Every structure is written in C-alpha cells, then in structure tokens.
Amino acid sequence: MYQYDTHDQAMVDARVAEYSDQVARRLAGTLTEDQFRPLRLKNGLYLQLHAYMLRVAIPYGTLDSRQMRMLGDIADKYDRGYAHFTTRQNIQYNWITLEDSPAILADLASVGMHAIQTSGNCIRNTTADHFAGAAADEIEDPRPYAELLRQWSTFHPEFDYLPRKFKVAIIGSETDRAAMKLHDIGIQVVRNEAGETGLRFYVGGGMGRTPMIAPVIRDFLPPLQMISYLEACLRVYNQHGRRDNKYKARIKILVHELGADEYRRQVEEEFAHVLTLALEPPPAELERIKAQFADPGFDPAAPDAIDLSDPDFKLWVDQNVHAHKVPGYAIVTVSLKPTGGIPGDASADQIRLIADIGRDYSFDELRVSHAQNIVLPHVKKADLYAIWQKLDAAGLATPNLDLISDIIACPGLDYCSLANARSIPVAQKIATRFADIGRQHELGELKLKISGCINACGHHHAGHIGILGVDRKGLENYQLLFGGSEGADTSLGTIIGPGFTEDGVVDAIEKATDVYLAQREEGERFLDTYRRIGTAPFKEAIYG
Amino acid sequence: MVDTLIRLRDDAASTAPVVPFADLGEASNATAVRLSPGDDARALLPLLDRLELVEVAFPAYTDGRGYSSARFLREHGYTGELRAVGDVLIDQISHYHRVGFDAFLPNQPITREAVDKAIHTWPEVYQRTVDGRQPIWALRHG
Numbered sequence: 053m054y055q056y057d058t059h060d061q062a063m064v065d066a067r068v069a070e071y072s073d074q075v076a077r078r079l080a081g082t083l084t085e086d087q088f089r090p091l092r093l094k095n096g097l098y099l100q101l102h103a104y105m106l107r108v109a110i111p112y113g114t115l116d117s118r119q120m121r122m123l124g125d126i127a128d129k130y131d132r133g134y135a136h137f138t139t140r141q142n143i144q145y146n147w148i149t150l151e152d153s154p155a156i157l158a159d160l161a162s163v164g165m166h167a168i169q170t171s172g173n174c175i176r177n178t179t180a181d182h183f184a185g186a187a188a189d190e191i192e193d194p195r196p197y198a199e200l201l202r203q204w205s206t207f208h209p210e211f212d213y214l215p216r217k218f219k220v221a222i223i224g225s226e227t228d229r230a231a232m233k234l235h236d237i238g239i240q241v242v243r244n245e246a247g248e249t250g251l252r253f254y255v256g257g258g259m260g261r262t263p264m265i266a267p268v269i270r271d272f273l274p275p276l277q278m279i280s281y282l283e284a285c286l287r288v289y290n291q292h293g294r295r296d297n298k299y300k301a302r303i304k305i306l307v308h309e310l311g312a313d314e315y316r317r318q319v320e321e322e323f324a325h326v327l328t329l330a331l332e333p334p335p336a337e338l339e340r341i342k343a344q345f346a347d348p349g350f351d352p353a354a355p356d357a358i359d360l361s362d363p364d365f366k367l368w369v370d371q372n373v374h375a376h377k378v379p380g381y382a383i384v385t386v387s388l389k390p391t392g393g394i395p396g397d398a399s400a401d402q403i404r405l406i407a408d409i410g411r412d413y414s415f416d417e418l419r420v421s422h423a424q425n426i427v428l429p430h431v432k433k434a435d436l437y438a439i440w441q442k443l444d445a446a447g448l449a450t451p452n453l454d455l456i457s458d459i460i461a462c463p464g465l466d467y468c469s470l471a472n473a474r475s476i477p478v479a480q481k482i483a484t485r486f487a488d489i490g491r492q493h494e495l496g497e498l499k500l501k502i503s504g505c506i507n508a509c510g511h512h513h514a515g516h517i518g519i520l521g522v523d524r525k526g527l528e529n530y531q532l533l534f535g536g537s538e539g540a541d542t543s544l545g546t547i548i549g550p551g552f553t554e555d556g557v558v559d560a561i562e563k564a565t566d567v568y569l570a571q572r573e574e575g576e577r578f579l580d581t582y583r584r585i586g587t588a589p590f591k592e593a594i595y596g
Numbered sequence: 597m598v599d600t601l602i603r604l605r606d607d608a609a610s611t612a613p614v615v616p617f618a619d620l621g622e623a624s625n626a627t628a629v630r631l632s633p634g635d636d637a638r639a640l641l642p643l644l645d646r647l648e649l650v651e652v653a654f655p656a657y658t659d660g661r662g663y664s665s666a667r668f669l670r671e672h673g674y675t676g677e678l679r680a681v682g683d684v685l686i687d688q689i690s691h692y693h694r695v696g697f698d699a700f701l702p703n704q705p706i707t708r709e710a711v712d713k714a715i716h717t718w719p720e721v722y723q724r725t726v727d728g729r730q731p732i733w734a735l736r737h738g
Binding site: 057059060062063066070074087090091173203204206207208209210211212213214287290291295325329330331333334336337340 | 633636657658659660661663664665667668671685687688690691692694695717718719720721722723724725731732733735736737
C-alpha cells in the first residue's frame with residue numbers, strides 16, 4: 053500500500069502547525085467562532101450535541117497495522133476507549149476537547165494520517181472498493197487513481213470553498229461495492245474493446261434530501277487525463293453550483309437543472325482549455341504509485357482447502373469470507389455489528405487486536421468498508437481458523453455480513469446536532485429482534501440502513517430496507533423505505549406509507565420479512581421479491 | 597481611514613475608476629473592473645490587454661467563486677493586478693495567492709508580515725496552478 057515520502061509527510065506536518073496556530077488563536081479569542089468554524093471543519097472537528105467530534109481520514113479505506121493501532125491508542129488517550137467507523141471509510145471520535153485536537157493531529161501525523169478535508173465544503177476523502185486489489189472480479193486496482201486524486205485534492209486552492217461538500221468514489225470492478233453512483237463523482241476503471249484501460253465518470257449522484265443516481269458524463273477517459281478532467285468538472289460546479297440554498301447546492305442539483313448534456317458540454321469546453329495547461333502528473337507518477345499497490349508476496353503453494361468441521365467456524369466462513377483473486381487466499385470481513393451493539397463502534401482493545409491480526413495474517417494491510425466493517429484483504433485460507441478464534445474471543449466474529457443485523461446506521465440523535473431522531477437504539481432493537489442467526493441466514497442478504505435525518509448519512513435511500521428518522525410534532529418517528537440498492541443495480545427506495553414509533557418500525561420490518569418468506573421464489577433475495585411483487589402485499593401486511 | 601490595501605507588485609497601483617462588471621458595456625475604455633460572485637470572467641477575455649486592475653469581490657469568504665475567476669484570468673494570460681476585496685481573511689491568503697491574486701483589500705486590516713507568512717503556509721504544493729510553483733509530482737520526477 054501507499055507509503056508517504058518526505059513530500060507527503062511535509063504536507064501533513066505543515067497542516068498540524070497551521071491548525072495548532074488556529075486553535076491557539078481561537079482559544080486566545082483573536083479568531084471568532086464564526087471565523088474558526090470552517091477552519092476546524094476542514095480538519096474534521098465538529099461541535100456535536102455533547103462534545104467535539106473529530107473525524108479522521110482513512111484515504112480510500114486502506115491502512116496498515118501501525119496506523120490502525122494508533123487509532124486505538126487515540127481512543128484510549130483522548131476519548132472514552134472506543135471509536136466509530138463511518139460509511140465514508142473514516143473513523144470518528146465522539147468525545148474530544150478542542151484543546152486536545154492539535155495533539156491528536158500530531159499523533160496522527162506521526163503515522164502518516166490526518167483529518168484534512170474530512171468536513172467542510174471542499175473535496176472530501178476519496179472512497180474506494182474495500183476489496184480493491186484483492187477481489188477476484190477486478191479489472192484494475194482503483195487505489196492508485198484514488199491516491200493521485202488524494203494528492204491533487206489536498207489543499208486545492210481553487211476548490212476549498214465550493215457551494216457544498218464534494219465526495220468522490222472509485223471502483224475497479226463491474227461489481228460496485230462503493231455505492232459509486234450515489235456520489236458527487238463516481239469513477240469506474242473500465243476496458244474498451246481495444247483492451248485499453250480508461251475511466252468512466254459518473255457525475256451528480258447523491259443521497260441527502262434529494263437522492264439521485266449519477267448519469268454518465270464521460271464514458272471513457274484516458275487515465276492520464278483524470279486530473280485535468282476533474283479540474284474541469286469542479287470548475288464548472290464551483291462557478292455555477294447554486295449558493296442561494298444549501299439544500300440545492302450539491303452538484304447533483306446543478307447537473308439535474310442544466311441537464312447532463314449541457315453540463316457535459318460545459319465540462320468538455322473547460323477540459324479542452326485545461327489540457328493546454330499541463331496540470332496532469334506525468335506517467336511516471338502514476339507508475340510510482342502503482343508500484344506501491346503491487347501485490348504482496350503471495351505464496352503460490354498456499355493450500356486451497358479449508359477444514360470446516362467446526363460448525364460455528366463454517367457459519368462464519370460461509371458468511372464473512374469472500375473469494376480472493378489468488379488461490380489459497382481469502383478476504384475476511386470483521387463484523388462490527390454484534391447483536392445489540394452500536395453499528396461501526398469498536399473499542400480501543402478491539403482496534404488494536406484487529407491491527408495485530410492484520411499485521412500477522414494479512415500482509416500488514418487493513419480496510420474499512422463503507423458498511424462500517426473492517427476487512428482483512430489478503431488472508432491465507434490455512435490461517436482462517438486461527439483468525440476466527442482470535443476474533444471470536446473478542447466479540448468480532450458475528451457471522452452476519454450483509455444479513456439483516458449488518459445494519460448501517462448514522463450516529464443519530466445520540467450524538468449528532470443535525471439529527472431528528474435516534475438511529476442507534478433502532479438498530480439495536482432490530483438486531484435483537486432478529487438475534488437468532490439461523491433466522492437471519494434464512495432471510496438471506498438483506499441490507500438495512502438507518503438515517504436519523506434527511507441528510508441520509510446512514511444511506512437509507514440505498515437500503516433494501518431503509519429507515520428514516522424524522523421529527524413529528526416533537527416525537528421521533530420512523531419512515532420505512534423498501535427497494536433501495538447501491539450495487540451495480542443501484543436504485544432508490546420508496547417510502548411505503550405512514551411512519552412508526554421506534555417499536556412499531558421493528559414490528560413492521562418483521563411483518564415485511566414474513567411477506568418475503570411467504571412469497572419468495574427460488575433464489576430471490578428480499579430485494580428481488582419486492583421488485584417483483586411491489587409494495588401492495590407489504591403494505592397490506594403492515595398497515596392492513 | 598486606514599489604507600488596508602496590500603500589494604505584492606512593484607508597479608504603481610492603478611488610479612483608474614473601478615467599473616462594476618455589469619456597467620462594462622457602457623465604459624468601453626475602462627481599465628479597472630470589479631467582478632462580483634456570479635459574474636462570468638469569460639466576458640473579460642477580449643479586454644485582457646487593456647485591463648490593469650481586476651478586483652474580485654468576496655462579500656463572504658465562504659463563497660469561493662472568485663478563486664475560479666482569478667485562476668481562469670491568469671490562465672488566459674492576464675498579467676495586471678488581481679485584487680481580492682472584501683471578506684478577505686489571513687487563513688485564505690495562501691489559497692488566494694496560489695490562484696493568482698497579487699493584491700488584497702480586506703475589510704479588516706491585515707499586516708504585510710502576516711501576509712508574507714501566510715503565503716509560505718505550505719512548504720510544498722500538490723497542484724500546478726498559476727503561481728509558478730512546481731508541484732510535488734514535478735519535484736519527484738524532475
């Protein structure tokens with residue numbers, strides 16, 4: 053994976069110095085809170101309901117054991133011994149003081165990490181397929197492009213005060229594991245008929261209060277024009293994106309209002325100009341980065357067989373282990389969704405244990421998935437049993453990947469100053485209601501996602517079952533959506549009817565799963581049955 | 597009144613009246629113009645040889661349209677004074693400088709020393725813009 057050189061390190065060190073000075077000026081009162089707010093946000097520091105929250109960037113979700121260990125140590129040293137992995141492959145600390153924040157950034161910088169642009173109206177941390185470089189179905193590892201993009205977007209002077217935040221996701225497979233079409237820009241590595249590699253640009257997707265699936269704006273771009281094309285995409289947005297209403301300021305609204313064709317025309321016009329400016333890093337830079345993402349030294353003689361005689365181990369292998377591109381290896385997903393737990397939370401000890409396992413069994417590499425789990429990307433099949441035993445002893449081997457209890461949830465009203473309703477207790481109640489793992493397996497793949505407000509940080513639009521918390525006359529109320537998906541078949545969920553109380557929404561979900569079990573045809577997931585039979589049978593069971 | 601204008605240029609400041617962009621059509625000989633957010637800098641391209649001062653207004657520093665206007669003008673060869681005017685704060689000076697501004701007229705006075713320090717916030721930069729600095733990728737590959 054990518055390692056900082058002296059240039060990269062100088063940049064994060066400079067940021068620590070700049071931010072420390074800003075905090076000192078704020079504490080001394082020479083910066084007003086209004087002046088300071090956007091500055092701290094660009095360093096990931098939010099003021100939440102009860103304390104400051106610090107969001108730390110994990111570029112494209114990839115990190116090594118030293119970095120992961122530091123994340124655990126920070127949780128102990130500056131927080132309450134735990135932290136929260138997010139849907140943007142980042143990590144958040146919820147109980148931070150302003151005074152401590154410069155020291156945390158310094159600790160992060162010591163392992164090549166930072167909180168740069170994890171908030172604010174700028175280009176945010178780039179996300180990527182969490183199976184990148186390991187998946188059997190990959191055309192090319194997308195992370196070298198993500199790293200190029202990370203560098204280009206870091207302190208970009210023209211695009212630091214955009215109309216609104218800006219999120220880019222990159223994938224290199226036909227299978228979309230990064231919800232790529234629901235981002236401001238989604239980039240897919242593709243091959244054309246001549247066998248050449250190119251980049252397909254989707255622009256103007258998003259969730260929030262106006263969910264949209266991004267249209268294709270460029271079908272095939274030579275990879276060594278990516279930075280120039282991004283410059284053009286962003287410049288058109290910076291100049292013409294709406295600034296009169298923050299709820300209409302994302303690029304999806306601009307693309308929608310102009311139309312994809314007119315947006316494309318304006319981008320192409322700007323792109324032609326940008327190409328004359330020599331803004332693109334040379335091929336040698338992409339090659340330098342690619343070399344750092346080269347395959348680790350896989351053992352070609354690694355045995356492919358797994359002893360599955362332990363039934364609990366078999367259950368976990370069946371659910372949480374994926375095929376690797378190299379025989380004898382596998383991809384392990386560590387579930388951060390124990391029954392009744394808080395989705396995405398991990399204790400400092402758990403974080404350090406995962407770091408050690410990554411160091412000892414996965415070529416020192418770990419990933420954070422947008423589904424708020426941790427991935428060990430390169431594990432020998434022969435080591436799976438030992439890994440499972442270590443994880444199981446730490447409460448990290450729940451065999452529920454992509455099942456109903458593998459819930460994505462935002463922090464909600466327990467922490468967030470924007471939320472209308474709590475998300476965590478709903479997730480806990482659903483996971484507890486369906487605690488029987490045999491029942492979960494019977495229900496099969498069922499992606500359930502909860503947001504505590506319309507901003508959709510919990511991706512409720514993209515859930516097979518989505519839950520949206522709203523404030524209804526001062527009471528928390530939960531709307532239910534069915535039919536969303538974030539994969540290659542991206543679709544947006546539909547609200548099925550009037551909302552529910554916290555307990556009511558759990559009952560309604562149970563009724564919906566009963567309808568599915570009664571009506572499903574061979575091989576159908578919940579989503580497939582819903583798409584085939586529509587809302588009526590579900591509404592009848594829930595409201596009838 | 598304290599003169600808060602800070603110029604990073606050696607030539608004399610323009611004394612020409614500054615014409616708002618919207619009135620440019622009636623002032624065919626104007627040599628100084630003011631762009632507000634939303635004004636299309638593209639329309640200035642035919643006038644670049646004549647202009648000696650372009651003021652770019654920042655009514656609120658969070659409105660970043662002026663960054664694109666400035667860089668766009670420099671990319672198209674404008675060499676006159678490019679002045680950031682309004683809610684211009686020390687924490688944005690580095691970015692202003694990188695997109696081509698070489699003069700600042702902030703609402704609240706900033707010292708020349710602070711400006712010089714701010715311009716050197718970043719020891720290196722990742723992007724090629726219009727400030728002549730070599731990006732990190734160029735340093736890596738000569």
